Amino acid sequence: MRKYAASVFLLAVLAIAITLACGSSPRVLQSVSLSPATADGQGSPVQFTATGYFNDQPSPVKLVAANWGACYQNQRTTAVTVSSEGLARCAAGAVGTYTVWAWAESAADSCGGNNGEVPANPCGGGGQCQPTGTAQLTCP
Numbered sequence: 001m002r003k004y005a006a007s008v009f010l011l012a013v014l015a016i017a018i019t020l021a022c023g024s025s026p027r028v029l030q031s032v033s034l035s036p037a038t039a040d041g042q043g044s045p046v047q048f049t050a051t052g053y054f055n056d057q058p059s060p061v062k063l064v065a066a067n068w069g070a071c072y073q074n075q076r077t078t079a080v081t082v083s084s085e086g087l088a089r090c091a092a093g094a095v096g097t098y099t100v101w102a103w104a105e106s107a108a109d110s111c112g113g114n115n116g117e118v119p120a121n122p123c124g125g126g127g128q129c130q131p132t133g134t135a136q137l138t139c140p
Helices: 002-023
Strands: 029-035 038-040 049-054 067-072 080-082 087-090 096-103 132-139
Touching: 029 096, 067 080, 080 096, 087 132
Parallel strands: 029 132, 038 132
Antiparallel strands: 029 049, 067 096, 080 087, 096 132
């Protein structure tokens, strides 16, 4: 009888643990901000940092797995390159103000939980379903 009671207790604990795990909602990235918001890229690279704001703690947090890029007049550009760590560089001859962007995938995105099936398009043209942050970089 004692062995039977221990087995029932373990099954009950396991059932509760599974119920709690399945019933919890995923932590969702709600927005992204970049720092600095504006920068002058004259002469040296500029380090940008992406911060993610979530619907659950911990929030906010530095995003280490962000996707980075740059646009000029709503078109992707190669005049500014951005490393996977957010280091932006103006190419030789680049002149003007460019938009630096970063986005990160979330467990459920603003398109209804597609998990990245609809790609982010930070340069315009639709399809932007992942939280995206932007900043401005001025090249000489």
